[in-house]
Amino acid sequence: MTLEGASLSRLERAVCAVVGLATGGAGGVAVFVDGSNVGGVPLLIGVGALFGYLAVSGQRLSQVKVGNSEASFIGRILRDPTVSDEAKAEVAERLDEVPLPSGTQRAVNEILDARAAADAYRRQVIGAVERLAGAEITARATEDQPPRHWDLLLGSGDRIAVEITWRGRPQTPDQVTEMLQMTAAHSFEAYGLIITNQPVPGGARYEPQDELWLGVSWSSPADDVNLAAALQELLRASRAD
Incomplete structure (x- = not known):
């Protein structure tokens, strides 16, 4: 150099x-x-x-x-x-x-393109949550002030943490479940939702004692039904406490 x-x-x-x-x-x-x-x-x-x-x-x-x-x-x-x-x-x-060099430049461009795609996906998902549960949103991440490191917080009382995750390669349901376990282990929240662009057939869930964490796929409004079901289940569980 x-x-x-x-x-x-x-x-x-x-x-x-x-x-x-x-x-x-x-x-x-x-x-x-x-x-x-x-x-x-x-x-x-x-x-x-x-x-x-x-x-x-x-x-x-x-x-x-x-x-x-x-x-x-x-x-x-x-x-x-x-x-x-x-x-x-x-x-x-x-x-x-x-x-x-050209090879390294391609790798840099791929990473930057992936970051742009992730940012665009995050905006789309937030729009979907606003359509389905907008009144339940209590905090939103901003560039300067993320709400306890989550993209969104939902509900009253015990808050529901929402993390939006874009991935450029497929994930298995087991991998999404591992993400839920790791996220729950390092979180103060008892309820959470990971939304990913990759297919998660049947969704993913992790239920340690008195907690509920769900994983769901969303890539377009065609997936609103599954997202709405996950949001409703988490809201019911958090209010039951």
Whole structure:
């Protein structure tokens, strides 16, 4: 990797420092997450180190020239199925204007396209929930103020957490159930709904003691019936308590 040209401003250095800490931090946290790929972790830390170097050296990001070895390094991150979509998007967004070899550029473009598709899907699903249970929405995520990290919170009393999840590859019902279990285990809410674009035949459910978590597929208004049924079941359960 070579660096040329103008120096970064103080603000730009600060941005690089934040990205470096975030990306490197993602790699550090991944060490403690079950199922993390041991090879993917140092890659994330390495990209964090790259941005940290830019912050310290003051070299302008647009002047970074990535060689074949660095491109391969970055490409491995963007294609590693065990690295979270959020971490991949963070890396891809910061490399959007950096000259890259064609293969790595395709990987960056794919990640950015996936992020755009996920954002569009999230808006569509929120519109569907508004049609079906708009009066029950008590909190919405915004860019600056997510409601306890959920896309939506529904109902009165015990709130129902709604997480909208876009995936670019199919998921089995068992995988969705595992998502429900993991989400429930790290949540203060007793009721929750994961809505995904991938088919979930028959839906998915997880019912630990005094809790109910459902998974349902939604891709168009044709799926409103299943989504409405899941919302109604969760609202009834939360009110019964």
